[in-house]
Amino acid sequence: MIRILLLSITLFYSTAGHAIEANQFDNAQMEADYNQLIKELRCLVCQNQNLAESNADLAQDLRRETYEMLKAGKSQQQVIEFMVARYGDFVLYRPRFKPSTYLLWLGPFLMLLLVITLVLRHFLNSDEAVSADAELLQQARQLLEKEEPRT
Amino acid sequence: MNRYLLPLAMFVMVLGLLGYGLFLDPKLVPSPLIDKKAPIFSLAMLEAPTRQFSTADMEGQVWVLNVWASWCIACRVEHPVITRLAETNLVTVVGLNYKDQPEDARRWLEHFGNPYATSLIDLDGRVGLDWGVYGVPETFVIGADGTIKYKHIGPVSEEALDQTILPILRELLS
Numbered sequence: 273m274i275r276i277l278l279l280s281i282t283l284f285y286s287t288a289g290h291a292i293e294a295n296q297f298d299n300a301q302m303e304a305d306y307n308q309l310i311k312e313l314r315c316l317v318c319q320n321q322n323l324a325e326s327n328a329d330l331a332q333d334l335r336r337e338t339y340e341m342l343k344a345g346k347s348q349q350q351v352i353e354f355m356v357a358r359y360g361d362f363v364l365y366r367p368r369f370k371p372s373t374y375l376l377w378l379g380p381f382l383m384l385l386l387v388i389t390l391v392l393r394h395f396l397n398s399d400e401a402v403s404a405d406a407e408l409l410q411q412a413r414q415l416l417e418k419e420e421p422r423t
Numbered sequence: 424m425n426r427y428l429l430p431l432a433m434f435v436m437v438l439g440l441l442g443y444g445l446f447l448d449p450k451l452v453p454s455p456l457i458d459k460k461a462p463i464f465s466l467a468m469l470e471a472p473t474r475q476f477s478t479a480d481m482e483g484q485v486w487v488l489n490v491w492a493s494w495c496i497a498c499r500v501e502h503p504v505i506t507r508l509a510e511t512n513l514v515t516v517v518g519l520n521y522k523d524q525p526e527d528a529r530r531w532l533e534h535f536g537n538p539y540a541t542s543l544i545d546l547d548g549r550v551g552l553d554w555g556v557y558g559v560p561e562t563f564v565i566g567a568d569g570t571i572k573y574k575h576i577g578p579v580s581e582e583a584l585d586q587t588i589l590p591i592l593r594e595l596l597s
Contacts, residue, residue, distance in 0.1 A: 358555040
């Protein structure tokens with residue numbers, strides 16, 4: 273039991289305690305900006321990690337660059353522009369809304385709309401089918417009634 | 424029969440997209456620098472650290488910038504191909520020695536041979552960052568107008584040199 277506990281504690285700390293530099297921030301806003309930026313920027317080497325999570329050399333460089341730009345009084349937006357100019361939209365975990373990403377942003381809603389239309393049409397059609405059947409049934413009944421009973 | 428046609432068509436479409444995705448290389452990130460002005464820089468030369476190389480020196484020329492490092496294993500694979508490119512004497516091949524120790528880099532060139540007109544010391548990788556370097560080796564083709572015409576990520580293979588880079592260079596030079 274204790275062994276399992278120790279193992280889980282070790283494993284927990286091994287994943288939690290990485291990629292932290294001792295940065296001095298001028299104020300709380302700068303620290304918040306920095307932490308948000310390194311969460312939203314992607315490391316290009318280990319592509320499914322952001323700058324905060326990655327230990328790759330490049331991620332360290334990009335974190336340093338982010339820190340130094342903020343230190344120099346640059347805004348979050350300026351840091352993002354800087355990264356996009358060099359590495360393209362791929363560095364952004366939140367893709368921008370522009371012509372080439374319209375489908376990405378709107379696609380899910382279009383799909384939803386399509387499915388809703390299909391479902392609605394399906395139910396409306398089946399109602400029609402039932403009513404058509406009812407009409408036929410009525411006709412059939414009338415025909416049956418008209419027929420002379422055999423003696 | 425007809426009612427199965429639409430779901431089937433959608434299924435085949437999704438399958439097609441997924442299949443296409445399987446053959447894409449996610450490591451290849453398109454560079455936003457293509458057809459943009461090459462980032463300017465001035466760096467010390469590996470062979471003569473007191474002398475500076477500046478992008479301005481290459482003005483009006485078609486040239487190739489090859490990013491390499493002595494710690495980069497793939498650079499060894501690429502080395503004979505870069506040597507062949509340099510030996511065509513079509514263009515000046517400049518090396519960007521990325522985040523390397525100059526002594527290690529010099530030893531590497533002595534050992535494998537030096538195909539570069541000059542190699543530049545990018546000790547902290549800042550120039551590499553400006554050029555959007557994220558995986559060494561990388562190779563850039565810069566046109567006479569100072570814009571980046573082409574970027575090759577990863578080691579240049581014999582095929583990539585013959586079928587892509589050399590044709591681009593010949594077209595730029597003609």
